[in-house]
Amino acid sequence: MEKENNIPTKPRRIIIAGGGTGGHIFPAIAIANALRKSDPSIGLLFVGAKGKMEMEKVPQAGYEIRGLNIAGFNRSSIFKNLSLPFKLIQSFCQVKEIFKQFKPDAVVGVGGYSTFPVLKYAQKRDIPTFIHESNSFAGKSNILLGKHAVKIFVASEGMEKFFPKDKILISGNPVRKIISEYTVSKAEGLKFFGLDENKKTILAVGGSLGARSINEVMLTHLIDLHPLNIQLIWQTGKNNSSRYIMSGKTHKSNVWVDEFIQEIDKAYAAADIVISRAGAMSVAEMCVAGKPTVFVPYPYASEDHQTENAMRLIRKNAGAMVPDSEAPTKLFGTVTDILFDEDKLKAFEQNIKKLAVTNANEIIAEEILKTVK
Known part of the structure; x- marks a missing residue:
């Protein structure tokens, strides 16, 4: 200078x-x-x-x-x-x-x-x-x-x-430049992950270390994806990743699974709905990506701030939330109900985009x- x-x-x-x-x-x-x-x-x-x-x-x-x-x-x-x-x-x-x-x-x-x-x-x-x-x-x-x-x-x-x-x-x-400036089409995203353009797609991300409750729900419901004609992009995070990856790859026709997604822009482009923790950065990314999201707040966050992060969006009809303790029984059903409700998907997408800071x-x-x- x-x-x-x-x-x-x-x-x-x-x-x-x-x-x-x-x-x-x-x-x-x-x-x-x-x-x-x-x-x-x-x-x-x-x-x-x-x-x-x-x-x-x-x-x-x-x-x-x-x-x-x-x-x-x-x-x-x-x-x-x-x-x-x-x-x-x-x-x-x-x-x-x-x-x-x-x-x-x-x-x-x-x-x-x-x-x-x-x-x-x-x-x-x-x-x-x-x-x-x-x-x-x-x-x-x-x-x-x-x-x-x-x-x-x-x-x-x-x-x-x-x-x-x-x-x-x-x-x-x-938020990451790869998200704030992404221009990938849905077709390009699905092709990158080797998935079908004619199926609804769930993206599950539990953060870089992983979210046990989210991962366990995904593991339990792998067998339900094919009958529902839906597919999954699954970032397991580091913790216990080998167990989840091994199971996910047995359903490779409609599941892409790995510890970390480097090309996260392609994952957002491919997804119809996202399952995520509600950390501040996760929420910010969902807003910028404009993705309908079901949040599962980490229950041990200080002052339960992840629940409050999620509630800020829910009050504006910009997302949904399932408490961590209820994830085993309610998460998959909540996600699939929204996934097949076009009006709700559209409302969530429109409202979450309004909250984006780019x-x-x-x-x-x-x-x-x-x-x-």
């Missing part, structure tokens, strides 16, 4: 910290893409947690990433948390070395284990920090970090109960670059 007097200046350098799940990683990549589009000379570095999904997905998107030796609190075994203080200290040492080498002008936190040590270190050194909080209930780390952040980007109103009001900007949630990444990038001169 250059100043107005044409004297060259050094390119701006920004660290993006966080990850753990697709709900953190994909918005982070969307923000990075928008920053680079606005300023092609910008230097970008991701910082994540070693062994987590971001260490694979970020390089696939074309960005460099450094990993920290850090983990979250383990609620199932208190003994596994004994090493946490040591890992936190180690992570701060690693962050110090990363900052020494990269010399960032600003840091953006998107949630996940690495966000806290990276933003905390930046704030101690008076380096501008920004937070993207995708959920309607902020995490404790983000609440602490928000006190000293320059700007906090949120998806919805009412976040002043977590953050200083003057620092909040309602930006919406950034430029959240650009709003966030513009605000960051305003501050980082």
Whole structure:
């Protein structure tokens, strides 16, 4: 970049910290893409947690990433948390070395284990920090970090109960470019997955790690697909994926199944209806894709915020919901009832599209670059 007097200046350098799940990683990549589009000379570095999904997905998107030796609190075994203080200290040492080498002008936190040590270190050194909080209930780390952040980007109103009001900007949630700009036709999508153009199609996605309740329902009802003349695109997620994939492939004439769908734009194009968790990013993607969706909120989300995410759409006749506890008995019937009700499908599609925010990444990038001169 250059100043107005044409004297060259050094390119701006920004660290993006966080990850753990697709709900953190994909918005982070969307923000990075928008920053680079606005300023092609910008230097970008991701910082994540070693062994987590971001260490694979970020390089696939074309960005460099450094990993920290850090983990979250383990609620199932208190003994596994004994090493946490040591890992936190180690992570701060690693962050110090990363900052020494990269010399960032600003840091953006998107949630996940690495966000806290990276933003905390930046704030101690008076380096501008920004937070993207995708959920309607902020995490404790983000609440602490928000006190000293320059700007906090949120998806919805009412976040002043977590953050200083003057620092909040309602930006919406950034969605992947592959979704916000997809132009794939339904026929192209179905052809990609090797499925029949004359059958109704369900897309089941439980997130990058998987949703056990959704997967178990799909597994139970594989035998019902053929009699109903419907087909399934099934992203199982990582957890117990081999079991689901093995079973799904025995019905390969009307089931496509894998751990992760790389070409998610083609999956949305092919689908008549989607089954999904109700995390903030999942909801944002469904709105942008304009897909009738049956949400199955994760029941252990803090403050049950996934149920509230889903209810916001249901109140506007923009989707349906089945509680996780009722999924075994009600989910498949709910989905198929909607699937064969053309009026309901059309209403859901029209109403969910009205809630789409397609430029959240650009709003966030513009605000960051305003501050980082």
